[in-house]
Amino acid sequence: MSIFDNIARAFGPKATKSPTVPALERLLRESSEDLEAARVALEILEAGRVHAVLEGEAARIALRAKVAAAREDLAELEIARDAVAARLEQTKLEEAEKARRVAYERAEAAQKSAVADLLSRYEPTIAELRKMQEAVAAADRLAEAANADLPQGAARLLETEAVRDVQAVPEQIIHEELVDAWFTTESGNPVEAAQVTRREGRRGVVYAESAFGPRPVPCELRRVRKVTRQPWCAPVYGARIGDLELPALHAEPGTAPKPIQELVPITEVAEAAE
Missing domain, CATH: 1.10.287 (Helix Hairpins)
Incomplete structure (x- = not known):
């Protein structure tokens, strides 16, 4: 075909x-x-x-x-x-x-x-959030008053929404042990064991680059404490519900401008006058 x-x-x-x-x-x-x-x-x-x-x-x-x-x-x-x-x-x-x-x-x-959902659910949802704001604010006012005159041995009350925060992770030692590790003899800098050569007992040599080529650096095996540490992690605070601005469903109408009067010439009349 x-x-x-x-x-x-x-x-x-x-x-x-x-x-x-x-x-x-x-x-x-x-x-x-x-x-x-x-x-x-x-x-x-x-x-x-x-x-x-x-x-x-x-x-x-x-x-x-x-x-x-x-x-x-x-x-x-x-x-x-x-x-x-x-x-x-x-x-x-x-x-x-x-x-x-x-x-x-x-x-x-x-x-x-989405518009249908917005129109049907927005105002009830905003009303619930306002109730929550009022409840949180009322509880915080009571906590503030109680903190101003604490009972004997009582801890200060945190703000209500503190339950939403992620608390800080404290620094802590996870594991530790005694080990042998290589260090330069003069400066005490740690050295990888694989780099140590010419070993004699607890002493050896590593080579460092210089302008004149590799030069020997004495090092020694030391007993040290090997520590695995968990660093401190800062807390994360959640945005407060009380700080939310809850707008109305519809925008507020603006002020309409005042009517303007204009005098518009009629072409036919203007031409006849001429």
């Missing part, structure tokens, strides 16, 4: 459905390949013109017919290729628009649902 039949089946009069982007891309690739093959075929025929002329009138006329047919094929294949390319571009635009429309309708539906 020729490329022309494939194009007719894809989006010609006999097409039963619109072609997809992958199908059109395949058609464009096939039509481009056929077009290139037709261009090569015409070049081959043109290259044989001298030989046909030298063979005589019949060969010349036969070649002219073949060249004319090849040129017609090339022109029609160019038309077919351009038509497929145009249809591919149009289909890509249509599919992109379809995707935008689907995204828009999904967002519109989500907004409608």
Whole structure:
């Protein structure tokens, strides 16, 4: 089946459905390949013109017919290729628009649902939060009064919302043990055991780079206490409910501007006066 039949089946009069982007891309690739093959075929025929002329009138006329047919094929294949390319571009635009429309309708539906939920639940939710704010504030006022005159041996009461805070992690020693470790003899800097060479008992040497090349640095094995420590971690305080600003459902309407009077000339009257 020729490329022309494939194009007719894809989006010609006999097409039963619109072609997809992958199908059109395949058609464009096939039509481009056929077009290139037709261009090569015409070049081959043109290259044989001298030989046909030298063979005589019949060969010349036969070649002219073949060249004319090849040129017609090339022109029609160019038309077919351009038509497929145009249809591919149009289909890509249509599919992109379809995707935008689907995204828009999904967002519109989500907004409608959220608006309905907002209008039905906002005021009851705000009312509950205000009750919570009042309860927390009342409890804090009682705690403040109690802290001002504490009973004997009683600890100060924290603010009510302190239960929402993440407390600090204190510094603590998780594990400790006595081990032998290598240190430089003069400065006392720790040294990796794998770097120590020329060991003699509890003494050895490591080499350090210098301007004159590696130089030996004496080191020694010392008994030390190896400690694994948990560092202190700061507390994290939650935002206070009492500090929240709870807006009304609807915005307060602004003040409408005062009416303005204007004198607008009537064109017909102005022209008649002139």
